Amino acid sequence: MSRVLSGLLAMLWMSLAHGQHAALDRELAAVAHDPALPLASLSVLAVRAGQVDYSFQSGTRQLDQPATSVGPDTLYRIASISKMVTAMGVMKLIEQHKLDLDTDVSQYLGYPLRNPAFPGQVITLRMLLSHTSSLRDGAGYYWAGEHPIGTELTRGDPSMWSSTAAPGQFFTYANLNWGVIGTLMEAVTGERFDLLMQRLLLQPMGISGGYFPPAFSDAELARLATLYRKRSTGTEIWDSTGPWIAQADDYRAARPHSTVPASYRPGQNATLFSPTGGLRISALGLGQLMQMLLQQGQYQGRTILQPDSIRLMFSQQWLYDGRNGDTEQGQYGSWGLGSQRFGQLADGRDRLVEDAGFHAVGHLGEAYGLLSTFAVDFERGIGMVVLIGGLGRDPALYPGQYSALTRSEERILTALYRHVTRRDAP
Template identity: 30%
Template sequence: MDKSEINQQMQRYIESGEMAGAALRIRKNGETVYQGKWGYADIKNGRRTDYDTMYRLASMSKPVTAVAVMKLEEQGKLKLDSPITEFLPGFGKLRVCSRQLPADQVYEPDPDHPAGRLGELPEDMEFVLPKRMVTVRDLLSHSSGLGMGTVGMLMTGDLNRRMDRLAERVEKWQSVPADFQPGEATGYSAVVGFDILGRIVEVVSGLEFNRFLEKELFSPMGIRDITFTLNEEQAGRLSALYFADQGRLEDVSDREDELKWYEASRNGYFSGSAGLYGSMEDYDKFVQMLADEGQYRGARILKEETVRKMRSEGAAKHLEMMPGAFWGLGMLVTVRPDLCGMPVAPGTFGWSGAYGTHFFINPEQKLQAVFVMNRSNIGGAGSPIARRVEELTFGIYGER
């Protein structure tokens, strides 16, 4: 393999209608060894992709939220194993589903609720007391049971309203049962877990979540282009969002069901799970901070041992997200790529966003990459394009 294969592959994706535009930066030992940009941020208006194009980061917001929580842990303001009732007493009434249900048993389509609604639960469904309370660690490692199954996801979705602020929505969720006993299983809390973490940051720090991120993370690193709310200039750099179908790309930027978290951000709902916008240029700074053990150009954001903790096994007991991979604290860690089919080296960690954004870091090889694109139906962490970026990066600049 050589680096020309990256450009060739990206051009094929553009020409085949797999994506409208993308940008990639690869670093080795902290130095840029490859960067490229392809296609369009906005096809209709002829605006080409650039390194400062703004993207909807979606779940690549989660690692940022995790760093915010770990900052407070370093400051002694919370502990990973603290019960969340210490900060949000309303969760003291938490109940747990006695069993998990297949979606087809309780899911009801509803045109007013794009994610669907919860129908009638089986008569024998019981809600039991938790064996222990959900902890901060459980939320960071996707082992809380909150919003992690059919019942929790549909019930929380049905409670949400567009004008909610973060505190209001989290308060509503306190009435929703956990899908499994805290710390007993894993999976993926797409929304609830990390939004609760964002609210905990607010309670502990006394700042709105967006203000905390600006003060403690973004400003020290010189980051201006990661934000919950776009100013006019940033809005002019925002990529359109496309739906790909058999070689055709449809602009779905204005569809509410595609962008519900971003609509909410405009009303002051700062979603720690999926609400941030960002450019490749500035997310690369965040990734470099993690790769450089918690510092960026002299600004110390986290201690070295804290970053190492984040990329180690996070749950209270061993729980694999998939064979060969487990959750750290806010990021997925791959330890046996041969078991999970990931084209990376052991020890690689990172995460993705629903619209195709992706990053990964391998500490041993000092190899990292940030990739951004703008497609609504790419599959998030399961994106075949993300897998190909990993394959090319390790094939050209590293070892697997």
């Protein structure tokens, strides 16, 4: 092929890609500003062939300050995608032989962790990471101050445990698993969870943000998005005609204050740092993590994780068989180690896009008005990140047409898939 012809084909491809992206920009803007379900802000990113291929943002970080436009480096509290990132730190500690998936975690914690209904059954890290530990969120999953998490875990509160399913037998999504995971990570390293995750993962990759906003630089706080809902002031009632009300990360008046006692000892209570949902990171930062995963643990010449660790983390640990778990109305069909496996249920309710052929792994998130998605297809080298900074109406009124997601999420993810990752014609 001549150089001239090659150049013409390259120019044609670039023109088509630009046209597709312009059409996608318009489609996503229409979703973000849909009067039926407006979004406080939106930041998305798509990866194709292992590289960032598309990025789009809409809205502002603080709705009363028009100058605070959302960018690809805007930090969001990403909710439960944090669990997947925490699991990457776990895999690093497994590589270092500081943790083992099938050891009784009591050995790490320094006290017996047992379901009172099944005192003879050990609980392992594999069970915690796959939500089969028999722990439940009924008694909460956050304790402030110097309160040791072990006091709660060992007092026999029946609302904290399943009384019918022994450890390892039944899937129930429980945030408390990650409070335990973060605490045992501290126990085996002697490091505070937020600082540990910086050392193991975020700093080596040059990723801004972290699990503890009081430690953020002024520049990082300036890029942090406030999360919103449209609800009546002081109530949990949705009010689409009312104002946007800040729900989390509203630090416009002052820097966040530390809630960690000066006398805190690692291994005491990592719920203070929210390994379950408290990571602040940008779409760009999540894109860096996605690239690292697709590059078999390599990032900019550094080994972050071993290929075997990545394969194990996203391998199937649990699959719904009709009676062995709670799918939460079809949201969960299969699970890895701190990761969701999408598109596994026969009815398709756990898929992300309208095309049932997209079999991705990753995680979803929802908290304080935010909705988030991290989804990667290793086989095809494609992936998507979606961060929604708040909803203007009750999402239950606008359910998905083919999945357990909201209709806004379906529209965004399907548009990204068609225009970028699958590269349909516009």
